[in-house]
Amino acid sequence: MFVNACDSKLKEYFYLLFDNTLENGRRPCYLKQRNVSRKTEGRRSIMSDHLNHNEEEKEESFATLLDSYSPGIDTEIQVGDKLHTKIISIGKDTVFVDTGTKIDGVVEKAELLDENRQMTLKEGDSLELYVIKADEDEIRLSKAVSGIGGRQMLKEAFEKAVPVEGKVSETCKGGFHVDVLRHRAFCPISQVDINYVEDPAEYVGKTYNFLIAKFEGNGKNIVLSRRVLLERELEAARKAFYVNLTVETVLDGTVTRLMPYGVFVELSAAVEGMVHVSELSWSKIATPESVVNVGDKVSVKVIGIEPGGKHGQKKIALSMKQLIEDPWISAGDRFHEGDKTSGTVTRCTNFGAFVEIAPGIEGLVHISEMSYKKRVLKTEDVVTAGDIVSVMIKEMDLNKRRISLSIRDAEGDPWLGVSGKYSPGQTVNGILEKKEKFGYFITLEPGITGLLPKSYLTRSRQSAMMSKLREGDTIAVVVEAINSQDRRITLTPGNTEDERDWHHFVDDADSSVGSLGEKLQQALTSKNNFKK
Numbered sequence: 001m002f003v004n005a006c007d008s009k010l011k012e013y014f015y016l017l018f019d020n021t022l023e024n025g026r027r028p029c030y031l032k033q034r035n036v037s038r039k040t041e042g043r044r045s046i047m048s049d050h051l052n053h054n055e056e057e058k059e060e061s062f063a064t065l066l067d068s069y070s071p072g073i074d075t076e077i078q079v080g081d082k083l084h085t086k087i088i089s090i091g092k093d094t095v096f097v098d099t100g101t102k103i104d105g106v107v108e109k110a111e112l113l114d115e116n117r118q119m120t121l122k123e124g125d126s127l128e129l130y131v132i133k134a135d136e137d138e139i140r141l142s143k144a145v146s147g148i149g150g151r152q153m154l155k156e157a158f159e160k161a162v163p164v165e166g167k168v169s170e171t172c173k174g175g176f177h178v179d180v181l182r183h184r185a186f187c188p189i190s191q192v193d194i195n196y197v198e199d200p201a202e203y204v205g206k207t208y209n210f211l212i213a214k215f216e217g218n219g220k221n222i223v224l225s226r227r228v229l230l231e232r233e234l235e236a237a238r239k240a241f242y243v244n245l246t247v248e249t250v251l252d253g254t255v256t257r258l259m260p261y262g263v264f265v266e267l268s269a270a271v272e273g274m275v276h277v278s279e280l281s282w283s284k285i286a287t288p289e290s291v292v293n294v295g296d297k298v299s300v301k302v303i304g305i306e307p308g309g310k311h312g313q314k315k316i317a318l319s320m321k322q323l324i325e326d327p328w329i330s331a332g333d334r335f336h337e338g339d340k341t342s343g344t345v346t347r348c349t350n351f352g353a354f355v356e357i358a359p360g361i362e363g364l365v366h367i368s369e370m371s372y373k374k375r376v377l378k379t380e381d382v383v384t385a386g387d388i389v390s391v392m393i394k395e396m397d398l399n400k401r402r403i404s405l406s407i408r409d410a411e412g413d414p415w416l417g418v419s420g421k422y423s424p425g426q427t428v429n430g431i432l433e434k435k436e437k438f439g440y441f442i443t444l445e446p447g448i449t450g451l452l453p454k455s456y457l458t459r460s461r462q463s464a465m466m467s468k469l470r471e472g473d474t475i476a477v478v479v480e481a482i483n484s485q486d487r488r489i490t491l492t493p494g495n496t497e498d499e500r501d502w503h504h505f506v507d508d509a510d511s512s513v514g515s516l517g518e519k520l521q522q523a524l525t526s527k528n529n530f531k532k
Contacts, residue, residue, distance in 0.1 A: 077101065077139060079153070081131045082162065085141070087123050097127060097141065105129065105139040112143075130162050144209040151219035154181055158215035163229055167207045168192075171200045178224055180210065185222035194230050234270035235312065241268040242314060247302050250323065255296045258288045265300055265318060273316030275300060282321050282360025284346055291320075299323055327360035332398050334358065340410050345387045348379040355391055355405055363403030365391060372408045372415070373446035375433075382407070414447035415487050422448075426479045427494055432469050440469075442477055442491055450489030452477055460493040 077083070077099070085097035085105055095112060099105040107129055114120050121127070133140035144163035157164050166180035168187070175188040187210065189197050197203070214223035253265035253273070262276040280291045292298060304317030335341070335357065343357035352366040370376040370383075383389055390411070395404040422428070422444070430442035430450070439453040452475075457463050469475060476494030483489070 077131055077134045079131050079134060079156070081134075082160070083129055083131060083141065085127050085129055087121060087125050087127065090119065090121075090123060095121075097129070099139055099141075101139070103136075103139050105131075105141040107141040107143075151183070154183060154212065154219055154222065155215055158212040161211060163209040163211055164224075165207060166210050166224060168203045168205065170204060176200070176203060178210065180222070180224065183219060183222060185210075185212075185224045187224040187226065191225040191227045194227055194234070237269040238271055238312065241271050245302065245305065245314075245316070247305060249302045250299060251302065252297065252299055253318075255292050255294050255298060258292070258294060260287070263288050263292055265298060267300075267316070271316070273300065273302070273318040275318045275320055279303070279317075279319035279321055282324070282327050283356060284362065321360075327358055328398065328401055331358070331361055332396070335361075335393055335396065335403070337393050337396055339393045340390060341393070342388060342390050343405075345383045345385050345389060347385055348383065350379070353379050353383050355389060357391065357393075357403070357405075361403070363391070363393070363405040365389075365405045365407050369394070369404075369406035369408055371447070372411070372413055375449075414445065415484055418448060418489075419482060419484050422479050422482060422489065424479055424481060428477060428479065429474055430477055430491075432471050432473045432475055434471060440466075440475075442475060444489070448489070450477070450479070450491040452491040452493070456492045462493065466493065 083099055083105065085099055087095060088098050088104065089096040091109070093109050095107050095109050097105045097107060107127075109119065112119065112121055112127075129141035129143060131139060132142045144165045154164065156162070164180050166178040166185065166187075169177045169179050169184075171177075172186070175186055175190075176192060178185045178187050189200060191213070192203055192208075208226050209229055210224035210226050211228045212222060213225045213228070214221065216222075251267050253267045255263055256266045256272065257264040260277075262274050263280065264272050264274050266272050277285065277288055280288060285291055298320060300318040300320055301322045302316060303319045303322065304315075306315040306317075308314045341357050343355040343363070346354045346356050346362060348354075350367075352364050352369070354362050354364055356362045365383075367376055367379055370379070376382055389407055391405040391407055392409040393403060394406050394409065396402075428444055430444045433441040433443045433449060435441075437454070439451050439457070441449050442452055443449050457466055460466065466475070477491040478494055479489060480492045481490040
């Protein structure tokens with residue numbers, strides 16, 4: 001047995017001695033109180049080299065230390081007891097722990113390695129272990145009861161809730177057969193893991209720690225549960241994680257689930273947080289799948305912590321976009337009114353289309369700013385979501401995060417050169433765009449539309465024929481007047497000049513007929529006067 005010495009240097013010497021013994025492949029020799037007096041002389045020469053005390057003081061001090069045990073030295077320890085221990089030395093294959101008694105405990109180092117076979121524990125760390133052997137020479141400890149044992153040991157493990165080690169031998173109806181201490185036990189499929197078991201065969205042949213949930217018929221009916229132990233481990237890990245969790249903390253995690261409203265990220269064992277869809281990116285996204293996939297490693301920022309629905313759990317709100325700068329902060333340096341740029345149409349509405357000109361920066365193209373070339377009644381007639389379009393920045397309000405855009409200004413205003421292309425009296429061909437009560441709208445070219453008033457139509461010789469025209473038909477018109485500022489062109493029917501010539505001819509004819517009538521009238525009047 002190891003002596004619980006009060007003198008730290010003396011204790012350090014003993015464990016150094018045992019470590020060296022382990023390194024040389026020899027089993028440590030446990031000191032016994034009854035042999036101390038016989039071995040004092042032998043120990044004296046070794047201790048003199050390490051402690052630099054004279055032999056008489058050393059012998060007296062050592063004897064005093066052996067008698068100075070804590071009040072718990074007579075505590076009765078039995079197999080199956082659960083002990084709260086503290087690591088006092090880590091050897092090559094064995095770890096020694098303080099049990100609070102005369103005898104220090106021993107546990108196999110392999111039991112304490114993590115999943116990567118690394119020793120993460122250190123001297124001074126606390127452990128909860130179970131007694132698997134106890135006598136006056138040593139106390140053997142383990143994380144679970146294992147090995148060869150009888151029904152009595154299983155019964156004690158059941159009564160004291162001590163984990164037992166078992167090997168899954170085969171699957172059966174509703175669960176598994178497990179060999180534990182040379183006895184066959186049953187573990188329901190719902191109790192073999194925390195998560196849903198998709199393939200039971202994956203567990204066959206593997207060794208796990210179980211808790212005996214039922215012990216009946218003198219061991220003929222033994223029911224095990226691994227889930228309870230896993231839940232305890234997860235609860236302990238969860239509590240340890242929450243200790244250092246604060247808002248603004250940046251963590252790494254793994255995407256576990258995708259939902260329409262957000263993404264769940266595993267931060268630690270049994271600890272998940274959610275990234276709302278609005279916190280995935282500064283850009284507007286349709287679905288989380290467009291940003292991440294299940295299994296992706298992501299960095300997130302904690303933006304909120306609230307009590308969870310289940311006891312001991314918390315709701316953790318996360319953000320991915322807040323790990324990068326808000327693009328609106330530098331928008332004023334990147335864009336200015338009058339700039340031409342390109343962007344992607346993100347969504348269409350009744351009043352216009354939203355265009356993303358940079359990640360996270362959207363502007364609105366009002367329906368009136370869609371086109372100069374045609375009358376737009378529906379946004380989708382010009383653009384659809386996903387289209388790449390050229391736009392001009394008309395207005396910016398960075399405080400309200402609003403940008404007004406124009407597609408038609410980016411394409412160019414066809415009215416700017418209309419005065420040079422058209423002049424009054426010019427005959428052109430146009431397309432009948434729309435009929436109204438007050439006249440016809442005639443498109444002269446994309447973006448240039450003139451009005452043929454109804455009053456001009458009724459005076460035309462071809463009014464009947466023109467009334468039969470349909471939208472889309474070609475019609476000859478004459479430019480009567482141009483108002484570039486108001487974007488108006490007045491048109492007349494294409495046969496106006498012919499009608500004017502005909503009216504001149506009619507006027508001359510009327511004038512001739514009138515003169516002849518006057519002469520006839522004068523002749524008749526003279527004749528009547530002569531008869532009288």
